[in-house]
Amino acid sequence: MRVGVACEYSGTVRDAFIRAGHDAISCDILPSESDLGPHYQGDALEFVENGDFDLLVAHPPCQYLSLSGVRWLWNSDGSEVDERWENLDKGAAFFRALLESDVPRICVENPVIHSHAAKLIGSSWTQSVQPWEFGEGETKRTCFWLRNLPMLHPTKFVEGRDERVWRMAPGPERQKERARFHQGFADAMASQWGDLGPVEIREAPRVQMGMF
Numbered sequence: 001m002r003v004g005v006a007c008e009y010s011g012t013v014r015d016a017f018i019r020a021g022h023d024a025i026s027c028d029i030l031p032s033e034s035d036l037g038p039h040y041q042g043d044a045l046e047f048v049e050n051g052d053f054d055l056l057v058a059h060p061p062c063q064y065l066s067l068s069g070v071r072w073l074w075n076s077d078g079s080e081v082d083e084r085w086e087n088l089d090k091g092a093a094f095f096r097a098l099l100e101s102d103v104p105r106i107c108v109e110n111p112v113i114h115s116h117a118a119k120l121i122g123s124s125w126t127q128s129v130q131p132w133e134f135g136e137g138e139t140k141r142t143c144f145w146l147r148n149l150p151m152l153h154p155t156k157f158v159e160g161r162d163e164r165v166w167r168m169a170p171g172p173e174r175q176k177e178r179a180r181f182h183q184g185f186a187d188a189m190a191s192q193w194g195d196l197g198p199v200e201i202r203e204a205p206r207v208q209m210g211m212f
Contacts (some may be wrong), residue, residue, distance in 0.1 A: 001194060004053040006044040006060075006098060008181070009033055013057050016186035020194045025051070045094075048101050055149075055193060056103040059181060060095045062110045064088040065121075070114040092120035099123065099145055104199050106147040107189070109181070113143070127151045134184030138162045142185065148199045152188050 003024040005014045011034030017024035018037045025038045027047040032039035040047050048056060063069060064087045073084050099108045099121070110125075118124055125143035129152060132138060137160025144152070 001054045002052065003055045003057065004048060004051045004103070006048055006056065006058040008059055010180055011036060011039070012181045012183060013186040013189060016190040017194065020190040022190070022194055045097055048098065048103065053103045055105045056098070056101065056107070057189065058098040058108045060098055060108065060110065061091060064091045065095065065110060065113045065117040067112045067114045070116070073116070088117060089120065092117050096121050099147070105149050105196065107149055108145040110143055112141055129185065131182045131184055132158050132160060134182065134188055136182055136184045140182070149193060152185070152192055155184065155188050
């Protein structure tokens, strides 16, 4: 399987698929932290368009989409913060472009998003998971938008509900570390999705407005 991993500097998902015997390459505006596999440093949409992938796993930026940041869309007097709404529009458009690309099988990952973002993206998440379902004793609810992919099955329930990401101290690397993908999720993707056969492209699911 030829796998593209968009918006990934860590190599976590790319390397999991490589270890499972697949042809995987990552892409990000940052250089890769891992030398195990190939990495394209540049525009993610060009990467996806030119990649001829069987499977795309994408981690678009969540700064303006996540539920935890929705309060910053308004000033204290109730007026809208124009710059943040503009960035929300751009972020949702980028997310949607990845989700609706021509790759046969797609997983787009993000934390829980707010209703304004969901309406702009046009679809709600397919599945949400926790690291402690995949061998890591932490809490960080992670959502997947899946196209032509089955939901991931938990691999190992473990004790511990550490909010490591939430309690992370301020610093120059905080945003980068908060966005780091969990190894347990990546290993499950490579194991459970790596042997899927060819599939016809189908339209991405549309948002169910009653969910928000």
